[in-house]
Amino acid sequence: MPHRPLYKRILIWRAKHISEKQFIFILSILVGFTSGVGAVVLKNLTHLIQHILEGKLVQFYHHAFYFLFPIIGIALVYLVSKYIIRNKVSHGIPSTLYAIAKRKGIIKRYQMFGSILTAPLTVGFGGSVGLEGPTVATGAAISSNISKIFHVNQKTKNLLIGCAAAGALSSIFKAPIAAIVFAIEVFSLDLTIASMLPLLLASLSAILTSYFFFGDDILLPFKITD
Secondary structure: OOOOHHHHHHHHHHHOOOOOHHHHHHHHHHHHHHHHHHHHHHHHHHHHHHHHHHHHHHHHHHHHHHOOOOHHHHHHHHHHHHHOOOOOOOOOOHHHHHHHHHOOOOOOOOOOHHHHHHHHHHHHHHHHEEEEEHHHHHHHHHHHHHHHHHOHHHHHHHHHHHHHHHHHHHHHHOOOOHHHEEEEEEEEOOHHHHHHHHHHHHHHHHHHHHHHHHOOOOOOOOOOOO
């Protein structure tokens, strides 16, 4: 938490010089950027683990290790959750919806890095799950804690969580329009300009972040040969 006097001065300055609508736009861009960074970190860590496991170290025993890797991954996730995070990590979108419905959009701080530490271990070691849920959960946790810092109201907090979801999926799949539609449907956001513009800004911010790190790379690369 920032130093109290400085923190209060920032909030007072914001209230005097930046309108509520403009502030939501700024926060949506920030949330989109952080969601994009979270997606980049998750994807890179997962590919790094995969690269290590499929390297020369196990090249000659590759098929045999396929059966052991998921078990090792689950064991590592258990150890990380118990001794490092020391809390239950909620990876999926249902946990975000539960936080909105039952906890007024409040998501605990450890969720911001919980999925980043555990999801790459699960997926990188061959677990039969994906990165979409953990990416959305990470972005939503960051968004919730940003909302808490700036004391936004409940409606704005829910909108910013939707922005985080749109940004996360936009960064992963590079499909901002589909990500916006997903956020509106799943998080039951209002289909108005006041909701659409922050979602669009978050999606664009996230996808630009993804392009900055990945370029034209795609989620599942393939090559067609004759």
